[in-house]
Amino acid sequence: MADVTMRIWRGDATGGDFENYTISQNEGEVVLDVVHRIQATEAPDLACRWNCKAGKCGSCSVEINGKPRLMCMTRMDQLPEGPVTVTPMKRSLLSATS
Numbered sequence: 172m173a174d175v176t177m178r179i180w181r182g183d184a185t186g187g188d189f190e191n192y193t194i195s196q197n198e199g200e201v202v203l204d205v206v207h208r209i210q211a212t213e214a215p216d217l218a219c220r221w222n223c224k225a226g227k228c229g230s231c232s233v234e235i236n237g238k239p240r241l242m243c244m245t246r247m248d249q250l251p252e253g254p255v256t257v258t259p260m261k262r263s264l265l266s267a268t269s
């Protein structure tokens with residue numbers, strides 16, 4: 172399969188920015204597989220939460236191309252061609268004000 176560019180938000184409480192990683196993808200992979208390969212090969216300091224890899228725990232929740240998704244359940248081959256954007260989940264208005 173062709174390489175894919177992953178645009179991953181890297182930051183902390185004071186701010187951040189997108190970082191691009193162009194990496195191979197394999198048949199049948201989910202976004203979490205690709206993020207783990209980026210950790211293993213290019214960015215060992217990239218933080219990524221996950222637990223079950225079965226769509227049960229919700230730990231791997233992020234926004235993929237602007238939509239809330241589970242990284243472990245989002246197949247790479249079902250995303251549109253082009254860069255794949257991965258950002259943290261936006262906080263709800265309720266949690267931001269309480």
Ligand code: FES
Nearest residue numbers: 222224226229243
């Ligand atoms: S790792 Fe548990 S839902 Fe994705």
